[in-house]
Amino acid sequence: MDNGTNAGPVNLAKKILVVEDEQYLRDLYVELLKEDGYEVASAIDGEIAYDLITKNSYDLVLLDLVMPRMPGIALLKKLSDQDHLRKQKLKIVVLTNLGQDTVIAEAISFGVRGYIIKSDVTPDKILSEVKYYLAQP
Amino acid sequence: MGLFASVVVGFTFLINLLLGFTAYNNNPKSWTNRLLAILTVILASWTIFNFFALLPGNEATRLFWVRIVMLVTSPMGAVTYLLASIFPKDKFSVSNKKLSVIYAIVLVTAVMSMSPWMFTSLKNLPNENFSLTPGPAIALFAVSHLGLTTLAFIVLIKKFRQSKGRLRFQFLLFLLGNIFTFTLITVSNFVAVVFLGTIQYTFIGPTFTLFLAGFITYAIVKHRFLDIRLFVVRSVTYALLIIVLAFIYAYGFYVIGQLLLPVHSEISEFLITTFLALVMAFSFQPLRRFIQRITNNVFYQEHYDAAQLLGKMGRIMATNILIEPLTAEIIKQLLNNLKISRGAFLLLKNGNLNSKYTDGFSGDILSEKDLQILVTHVSQDKAAADGIVVFEELAEGKIKEVLRKADISVVVPLSSKKELIGLLVLGEKSSGNVYNSEDINFLEILAPELSVAIQNSESYEEIRKFNITLQQEIEKATQNLKAVNQKLKEMDQLKDEFISITSHELRTPMTAIKSYVWMVLNRHADTLTPKTHEYLDRVYKSSDRLIRLVNDMLNVSRIESGRVILTPLKFKLLDLAEDIKREVQARLAEKKQTVTVSAGDPEIMVLADREKVQQVFENLVGNSMKYSPDGSPISIEISADKGFAKVTVSDKGKGIGKDDLSKLFKKFSRVENSQIAPPEGGTGLGLYITKQFVELSGGKIWVESEMGKGSKFIFSLPLA
Numbered sequence: 001m002d003n004g005t006n007a008g009p010v011n012l013a014k015k016i017l018v019v020e021d022e023q024y025l026r027d028l029y030v031e032l033l034k035e036d037g038y039e040v041a042s043a044i045d046g047e048i049a050y051d052l053i054t055k056n057s058y059d060l061v062l063l064d065l066v067m068p069r070m071p072g073i074a075l076l077k078k079l080s081d082q083d084h085l086r087k088q089k090l091k092i093v094v095l096t097n098l099g100q101d102t103v104i105a106e107a108i109s110f111g112v113r114g115y116i117i118k119s120d121v122t123p124d125k126i127l128s129e130v131k132y133y134l135a136q137p
Numbered sequence: 138m139g140l141f142a143s144v145v146v147g148f149t150f151l152i153n154l155l156l157g158f159t160a161y162n163n164n165p166k167s168w169t170n171r172l173l174a175i176l177t178v179i180l181a182s183w184t185i186f187n188f189f190a191l192l193p194g195n196e197a198t199r200l201f202w203v204r205i206v207m208l209v210t211s212p213m214g215a216v217t218y219l220l221a222s223i224f225p226k227d228k229f230s231v232s233n234k235k236l237s238v239i240y241a242i243v244l245v246t247a248v249m250s251m252s253p254w255m256f257t258s259l260k261n262l263p264n265e266n267f268s269l270t271p272g273p274a275i276a277l278f279a280v281s282h283l284g285l286t287t288l289a290f291i292v293l294i295k296k297f298r299q300s301k302g303r304l305r306f307q308f309l310l311f312l313l314g315n316i317f318t319f320t321l322i323t324v325s326n327f328v329a330v331v332f333l334g335t336i337q338y339t340f341i342g343p344t345f346t347l348f349l350a351g352f353i354t355y356a357i358v359k360h361r362f363l364d365i366r367l368f369v370v371r372s373v374t375y376a377l378l379i380i381v382l383a384f385i386y387a388y389g390f391y392v393i394g395q396l397l398l399p400v401h402s403e404i405s406e407f408l409i410t411t412f413l414a415l416v417m418a419f420s421f422q423p424l425r426r427f428i429q430r431i432t433n434n435v436f437y438q439e440h441y442d443a444a445q446l447l448g449k450m451g452r453i454m455a456t457n458i459l460i461e462p463l464t465a466e467i468i469k470q471l472l473n474n475l476k477i478s479r480g481a482f483l484l485l486k487n488g489n490l491n492s493k494y495t496d497g498f499s500g501d502i503l504s505e506k507d508l509q510i511l512v513t514h515v516s517q518d519k520a521a522a523d524g525i526v527v528f529e530e531l532a533e534g535k536i537k538e539v540l541r542k543a544d545i546s547v548v549v550p551l552s553s554k555k556e557l558i559g560l561l562v563l564g565e566k567s568s569g570n571v572y573n574s575e576d577i578n579f580l581e582i583l584a585p586e587l588s589v590a591i592q593n594s595e596s597y598e599e600i601r602k603f604n605i606t607l608q609q610e611i612e613k614a615t616q617n618l619k620a621v622n623q624k625l626k627e628m629d630q631l632k633d634e635f636i637s638i639t640s641h642e643l644r645t646p647m648t649a650i651k652s653y654v655w656m657v658l659n660r661h662a663d664t665l666t667p668k669t670h671e672y673l674d675r676v677y678k679s680s681d682r683l684i685r686l687v688n689d690m691l692n693v694s695r696i697e698s699g700r701v702i703l704t705p706l707k708f709k710l711l712d713l714a715e716d717i718k719r720e721v722q723a724r725l726a727e728k729k730q731t732v733t734v735s736a737g738d739p740e741i742m743v744l745a746d747r748e749k750v751q752q753v754f755e756n757l758v759g760n761s762m763k764y765s766p767d768g769s770p771i772s773i774e775i776s777a778d779k780g781f782a783k784v785t786v787s788d789k790g791k792g793i794g795k796d797d798l799s800k801l802f803k804k805f806s807r808v809e810n811s812q813i814a815p816p817e818g819g820t821g822l823g824l825y826i827t828k829q830f831v832e833l834s835g836g837k838i839w840v841e842s843e844m845g846k847g848s849k850f851i852f853s854l855p856l857a
Binding site: 120 | 641644645647648649651652653655656660688701702703704720748
């Protein structure tokens with residue numbers, strides 16, 4: 001919200017970070033969100049994401065949990081330790097797969113806003129979710 | 138010298154001949170038997186000629202008979218000596234040199250007997266007595282006779298001392314026969330003649346030879362000794378008694394007679410006789426007891442109370458069930474009471490040695506081959522009812538050889554139900570004596586009882602061993618099962634991991650396929666021909682189905698391994714229902730179906746894992762859509778009752794048959810024929826997973842359906 005200069009239904013100003021190690025999915029999400037008018041950055045693992053998060057500010061982070069270098073939970077823990085989550089009031093939505101109940105539960109304990117099960121949703125649905133979370137206070 | 142004397146002489150004569158005949162007939166080839174026969178003939182002749190000599194007659198006739206007596210008795214010493222030398226062997230084994238000397242002596246004595254050199258003259262005396270005038274050859278007779286007899290004694294005593302068992306007893310009998318015969322003859326033919334000056338008892342002398350002939354015959358012929366033992370013991374007792382009393386009487390009469398010599402009269406003789414009669418009357422019983430005790434001590438040193446011992450054995454058998462203490466105790470008692478040197482139980486199984494319990498025997502006791510010989514013999518031994526094999530009673534042969542080699546004196550077969558279960562083998566008696574009838578009888582009575590006890594014990598042992606084996610087997614099996622179980626657990630875990638990893642790896646590319654196809658169909662549809670649009674639509678649906686399939690598999694795997702973790706949150710059921718409705722909108726439109734959501738109270742909240750409940754909704758609504766005809770309505774009704782929210786998903790499909798209702802919620806259950814099989818199919822896991830999720834969330838699920846009237850799936854969840 002801090003850089004939400006243009007209020008209203010236009011999403012141009014909204015900055016979204018996609019953290020996803022799978023190239024095809026990452027490309028898909030980035031393209032989809034860009035087409036919808038968002039400003040999108042992407043990271044292929046937790047470490048890059050951490051750099052980006054600490055240097056920029058984002059309205060929403062779509063965070064994959066299973067990644068080779070610094071998985072999602074590790075990133076969340078690091079951000080939590082550095083107090084970024086609270087300071088930036090960062091909105092994080094977890095991208096996940098079915099069967100990762102424990103990890104999801106752990107992510108929720110770090111205060112993520114919600115989770116999207118990748119395989120279960122259509123691109124449409126992702127967009128509506130993003131819209132839903134961005135609209136939240 | 139009247140009828141009585143004639144009867145006694147006749148009796149003695151006949152018995153002697155009878156004994157000789159019996160001995161000879163028993164084994165005509167045996168020199169022992171032959172010599173004994175010869176001896177009895179000599180004794181019989183002596184008896185009869187002695188009697189003739191004593192008959193009243195003129196001096197010449199009497200002298201002739203005396204000479205005949207001397208003639209027939211001249212080989213007596215020699216025969217006795219030869220008999221003692223070879224007794225009890227069959228073979229004649231006296232050196233020729235020795236034999237020549239003996240022959241010479243006998244020949245000379247015999248020749249002399251008929252000449253005046255032996256007895257010069259005979260003179261009749263009053264009372265039918267006579268006196269003899271001996272010649273110089275009488276010395277030869279005395280020397281040859283006494284010398285050879287003494288030699289026979291020495292040989293017998295030596296043999297007796299060196300022998301044991303039955304042989305020992307045989308020698309003892311021989312010796313006793315000799316001793317009694319000589320002692321008694323001394324009394325009747327010497328003491329009476331010298332001290333009493335009468336020959337009126339001389340005719341009895343030869344009668345006492347019956348002791349000698351009888352004892353020796355018995356020693357050769359008879360097998361077992363108890364019965365004769367008693368007879369012998371009593372004979373010995375009374376013979377000794379008579380001898381002692383005779384001495385007392387004779388000596389008493391002589392001494393008192395000497396003292397009262399000056400007043401020798403009818404009265405004094407009467408007094409003496411009366412006095413001695415009284416002494417004898419009063420001393421008879423104590424003397425008898427005393428002598429009996431001595432003889433019993435000699436003959437029955439090993440005496441034991443059979444009944445008492447049997448009782449004791451019975452108690453041992455009743456109180457010992459384990460084979461080892463049982464056999465040990467039985468052997469101990471047998472050895473102690475019967476005075477046996479050693480004993481052993483050889484227990485058989487299928488005719489082979491199974492186990493062995495021994496006291497005193499060393500090593501294997503019997504070789505395998507010898508044991509087999511013995512077992513065969515015992516099994517076939519139908520002659521002896523008791524089946525007990527006594528070494529001493531066996532004829533020379535294989536069995537005797539086997540027993541001799543093993544130092545076994547007695548073998549008691551132990552049988553149960555006609556089957557030979559073992560042998561009780563006993564060594565010789567510690568005293569060197571032979572097993573008597575009492576011992577054998579005792580063992581005969583003991584054997585069946587012992588057989589039963591041992592078999593019980595063996596059975597018990599078998600059961601005990603079987604139990605132990607069984608326990609070991611069970612333990613082994615348990616260990617195996619544990620190992621297998623552990624392995625299965627590991628494999629199960631591996632399977633879960635495999636499914637988890639595989640499903641993850643599968644889903645990522647499938648999600649990409651599905652998403653990109655979606656992009657084409659929804660964002661770039663204008664580039665497609667109707668045909669490619671239709672094809673890609675099918676690709677989309679198939680990939681979606683594939684993802685659901687993988688998800689279902691994963692869910693089942695997680696449910697069954699208990700790895701489903703619920704994250705319960707409060708949420709409004711109505712919101713979720715509306716979401717579902719929105720989600721399926723596109724598919725509804727395709728089939729022209731409608732979904733209506735209604736709630737008794739729009740604010741109904743539940744505490745549950747939203748994602749799981751969402752899957753429940755998706756499954757139920759998806760099923761309704763799948764199995765209902767185009768254009769039919771589907772409804773979701775939400776209500777609350779007694780702490781539970783209730784969701785009813787109804788359709789107007791064909792309904793489900795009763796048979797299918799029961800298996801509806803089972804894994805891989807596909808309802809047959811009740812519905813039109815939809816092209817997209819299913820995994821057969823949907824309702825199973827649905828049920829599991831509902832129940833894990835603390836709710837219940839059930840179905841109400843009627844053929845032709847549609848179905849109602851109802852589930853409950855705890856209210857928040």
